[in-house]
Amino acid sequence: MANFYIDTPQFKHYLQHPLMKRIVELRERNYADKDAYDYAPVNFEDAMDSYDKVLEVVGEICGDIIDPNSEAADQQGPTVANGRVTYAVPTQENLDALNKAELMGMGLPRRFGGLNFPMVPYMMSADIVSRADASFQNIWMLQDCGETIYEFADETLKMKYLPRIVKGETMSMDLTEPDAGSDLQAVMLKATYNEEEDQWYLNGVKRFITNGDADIHLVLARSEDGTRDGRGLSMFVYDKKNGGVDVRRIENKMGIKGAPTCELVYKNAKADLVGSRRLGLIKYVMSLMNGARLGIMAQSVGLSEAATREALSYAIDRRQFGKAIIEFAPVYEMLSNMRAKTDASRTILYETCRFVDMYKALEDIARERKLTPEERDEMKYFSRLADAFTPLGKGMTSEYANQNANDSIQVHGGSGYMKDYKCERLYRDARIMNVYEGTTQLQVVAAIRHVTTGTYLQRIKEYEAMPIAPELESFKAILAKMKAQYVEMAELVIAPKNDEYLDFHARRLVESAGHVIMGHLLLQDATAVPEHFKQSAEVYVLYGQSEVAKHYNCIINSRIEDLEKYKPQV
Amino acid sequence: MAFNIIVLAKQVPDTRNVGKDAMKADGTVNRAALPAIFNPEDLNALEQALGIKERFPESKITVLTMGPGRAADILREGLFRGADDGVLLTDRAFAGADTLATSYALSMAVHKIGKYDIIISGRQAIDGDTAQVGPQVAEKLGITQITYAEEILDIANGKIRIKRRLENGVEVVECPLPTVVTVNGSARACRPRNAKLLQKFKHAKTATELQSEDNDYVELYTARPYLNLVEWSVADVNADPVQCGLSGSPTKVKKIENVVFQAKESKRLTDNDAEIDELMRELIESHTIG
Numbered sequence: 001m002a003n004f005y006i007d008t009p010q011f012k013h014y015l016q017h018p019l020m021k022r023i024v025e026l027r028e029r030n031y032a033d034k035d036a037y038d039y040a041p042v043n044f045e046d047a048m049d050s051y052d053k054v055l056e057v058v059g060e061i062c063g064d065i066i067d068p069n070s071e072a073a074d075q076q077g078p079t080v081a082n083g084r085v086t087y088a089v090p091t092q093e094n095l096d097a098l099n100k101a102e103l104m105g106m107g108l109p110r111r112f113g114g115l116n117f118p119m120v121p122y123m124m125s126a127d128i129v130s131r132a133d134a135s136f137q138n139i140w141m142l143q144d145c146g147e148t149i150y151e152f153a154d155e156t157l158k159m160k161y162l163p164r165i166v167k168g169e170t171m172s173m174d175l176t177e178p179d180a181g182s183d184l185q186a187v188m189l190k191a192t193y194n195e196e197e198d199q200w201y202l203n204g205v206k207r208f209i210t211n212g213d214a215d216i217h218l219v220l221a222r223s224e225d226g227t228r229d230g231r232g233l234s235m236f237v238y239d240k241k242n243g244g245v246d247v248r249r250i251e252n253k254m255g256i257k258g259a260p261t262c263e264l265v266y267k268n269a270k271a272d273l274v275g276s277r278r279l280g281l282i283k284y285v286m287s288l289m290n291g292a293r294l295g296i297m298a299q300s301v302g303l304s305e306a307a308t309r310e311a312l313s314y315a316i317d318r319r320q321f322g323k324a325i326i327e328f329a330p331v332y333e334m335l336s337n338m339r340a341k342t343d344a345s346r347t348i349l350y351e352t353c354r355f356v357d358m359y360k361a362l363e364d365i366a367r368e369r370k371l372t373p374e375e376r377d378e379m380k381y382f383s384r385l386a387d388a389f390t391p392l393g394k395g396m397t398s399e400y401a402n403q404n405a406n407d408s409i410q411v412h413g414g415s416g417y418m419k420d421y422k423c424e425r426l427y428r429d430a431r432i433m434n435v436y437e438g439t440t441q442l443q444v445v446a447a448i449r450h451v452t453t454g455t456y457l458q459r460i461k462e463y464e465a466m467p468i469a470p471e472l473e474s475f476k477a478i479l480a481k482m483k484a485q486y487v488e489m490a491e492l493v494i495a496p497k498n499d500e501y502l503d504f505h506a507r508r509l510v511e512s513a514g515h516v517i518m519g520h521l522l523l524q525d526a527t528a529v530p531e532h533f534k535q536s537a538e539v540y541v542l543y544g545q546s547e548v549a550k551h552y553n554c555i556i557n558s559r560i561e562d563l564e565k566y567k568p569q570v
Numbered sequence: 571m572a573f574n575i576i577v578l579a580k581q582v583p584d585t586r587n588v589g590k591d592a593m594k595a596d597g598t599v600n601r602a603a604l605p606a607i608f609n610p611e612d613l614n615a616l617e618q619a620l621g622i623k624e625r626f627p628e629s630k631i632t633v634l635t636m637g638p639g640r641a642a643d644i645l646r647e648g649l650f651r652g653a654d655d656g657v658l659l660t661d662r663a664f665a666g667a668d669t670l671a672t673s674y675a676l677s678m679a680v681h682k683i684g685k686y687d688i689i690i691s692g693r694q695a696i697d698g699d700t701a702q703v704g705p706q707v708a709e710k711l712g713i714t715q716i717t718y719a720e721e722i723l724d725i726a727n728g729k730i731r732i733k734r735r736l737e738n739g740v741e742v743v744e745c746p747l748p749t750v751v752t753v754n755g756s757a758r759a760c761r762p763r764n765a766k767l768l769q770k771f772k773h774a775k776t777a778t779e780l781q782s783e784d785n786d787y788v789e790l791y792t793a794r795p796y797l798n799l800v801e802w803s804v805a806d807v808n809a810d811p812v813q814c815g816l817s818g819s820p821t822k823v824k825k826i827e828n829v830v831f832q833a834k835e836s837k838r839l840t841d842n843d844a845e846i847d848e849l850m851r852e853l854i855e856s857h858t859i860g
Contacts, residue, residue: 039770097761100764
């Protein structure tokens with residue numbers, strides 16, 4: 001009888017953020033759906049009440065079904081036979097429960113049958129599902145591919161596919177190939193247009209495709225003969241009903257074992273073109289990936305939550321040397337850092353969601369009418385922040401998920417190394433989060449320009465201008481010092497105008513910006529709800545202080561010539 | 571084919587998560603300390619009803635509950651999961667009812683609903699654990715009953731086929747409609763609340779609730795008639811007040827004791843009348859009953 005939404009009071013705080021009023025108004029077009037749909041909200045309070053109540057259902061399904069199923073889903077895993085994947089029984093049970101609750105297509109507009117939820121409550125669901133079973137979150141979260149169809153496909157394709165997603169058909173995004181992983185420009189899967197039939201056909205191989213036997217696939221393929229780079233790639237939808245794609249094998253992975261990771265063979269598979277040719281990678285995948293990265297952020301937060309809770313409850317129960325191990329300083333330090341990193345991850349997740357919500361809602365309105373100049377500025381402002389916070393957040397939260405999973409085992413001691421305890425699975429599941437949808441190193445590549453162009457610094461100044469509780473002022477002062485160090489580090493690294501040197505220190509700069517930003521966000525949270533955030537805010541600022549000092553020490557003592565010392569001797 | 575299904579459901583204190591303050595000093599249940607929930611086996615019953623509706627989509631499910639005003643929660647819960655409508659039987663005169671008075675009141679409400687093919691309820695409620703109300707409703711309506719149901723297998727040619735869970739196995743039985751079915755906790759768990767139905771029906775209220783609470787959505791109740799929950803009194807169901815509530819309840823609680831089980835011995839009886847008579851004599855002599 002657990003409820004993963006109700007037992008985590010932090011959610012309600014983020015749901016009640018002041019910016020939500022504007023987000024919901026934009027998203028609901030001033031509640032215009034209320035006369036056409038019996039489940040549409042009639043005003044802001046009604047919408048908020050609906051999010052709250054629906055999240056309660058998500059929390060209940062996660063607590064009562066998905067979490068209890070997670071161990072068996074991990075152990076049984078999916079199977080493949082005759083080119084088709086069968087989920088493990090518990091995985092199918094999870095899907096059935098969510099389908100019966102009509103929790104698919106949460107973010108899609110009502111005219112397709114969706115719930116029209118903004119990112120904030122939608123990602124809260126992803127966060128909660130992930131705490132219950134990160135591997136299952138992969139399958140469920142792929143519904144987000146529907147967003148790409150909604151944004152870029154024509155009306156016929158939208159009407160063809162979106163209502164099916166809402167009814168529970170599963171999705172996959174088929175991007176990676178054996179020779180095209182991080183470098184998607186190298187995608188080779190061939191798309192051929194048959195003029196007589198007015199039909200596209202796909203041929204080739206995809207690899208590492210999560211949920212690869214889905215009902216509906218988004219496929220990146222080379223539509224332009226003779227091209228070699230990203231500009232020859234287009235986006236397609238493949239419908240499993242038409243046949244032509246078989247699963248050759250499923251990978252035997254370290255973690256997220258409940259989700260099938262497939263190698264796919266395309267043999268003359270019929271497909272529909274999404275949007276315009278040649279924009280597949282440069283426009284659509286970029287948008288798709290931003291959504292997916294937000295999903296992995298939510299997955300990382302949920303996993304951190306699970307790891308932190310497992311460690312805490314074990315540390316309370318486990319007695320050594322005549323007392324509960326939570327009473328030992330090295331253990332409680334670990335636990336409070338875990339909680340602080342989890343809360344820091346969650347606060348940047350929902351901050352990013354709000355930015356995404358703001359610019360996407362305005363972008364969507366722009367499909368219906370011309371935006372006012374003020375609205376256009378607002379959209380640009382939030383779009384830029386979303387662009388800056390997505391890679392920063394994905395990079396840092398996925399690293400924290402790993403650190404927390406690692407520390408969760410450490411708190412468990414030898415028991416944590418055994419399959420008997422959940423933390424063992426969490427550790428395996430976490431390990432992919434800082435790898436897929438772009439490794440942390442690639443997140444840094446995307447984030448560094450917001451160090452050099454000052455997006456992060458500008459936002460930090462905005463946080464500095466926000467009032468906080470008087471008792472937290474001393475922590476704000478620490479953040480001010482950290483910011484000064486960050487500014488100095490950035491100047492030192494940028495000044496030589498050497499790209500390799502910038503790449504070398506980029507992670508340190510991005511992380512430092514992240515510590516200051518998450519520190520400010522937690523101080524804001526602690527000002528609003530001290531009982532839930534004060535400890536995390538204080539512990540996180542202290543943790544960030546030492547991390548930034550470490551980076552600062554490294555950078556002020558660094559010279560371009562030092563790079564030679566690091567180059568492998570091969 | 572389509573069936574009219576009535577689900578009998580009860581709001582009960584959640585006795586599964588009993589804390590220290592669950593009982594008052596006088597030995598009665600401290601209802602304030604226990605959250606009020608949908609009786610668990612009634613949820614199993616609702617799921618069976620929803621399963622029938624899935625197979626025969628034109629079927630109609632009405633949730634019927636008797637209780638104080640706040641028992642309207644049970645109707646909303648039913649609607650969130652897929653029931654078509656709900657009736658709250660509520661009246662001061664119903665208060666204090668034992669199983670006899672309850673089944674009388676429910677059967678009168680069933681008469682008032684009129685059309686019914688299948689009446690489904692949980693085997694028993696977790697607050698009283700009597701398992702009497704379902705069977706008594708069947709008796710009062712003069713129709714067949716199937717208890718301990720685990721799964722409704724099939725409905726065809728005016729007959730319903732049901733798998734029953736017995737102590738040592740299962741049996742499949744068949745009976746003509748209409749019938750009363752009581753469902754075991756071992757039956758399939760109820761589906762979760764549905765996100766769209768939840769948003770559609772969350773403002774559903776009884777007339778009493780609308781009068782007694784501040785409501786920001788007053789204008790909705792004329793535009794969306796399905797938000798008005800039906801509420802019936804003793805008079806509405808043409809019930810005899812004497813047979814309702816305390817006055818209609820021969821069961822009297824003499825004393826409540828907290829019992830800690832210590833003896834581990836158990837006795838197995840056959841359905842032999844002599845053995846049962848013997849047991850009754852023993853229980854009466856030891857003042858366990860009577």
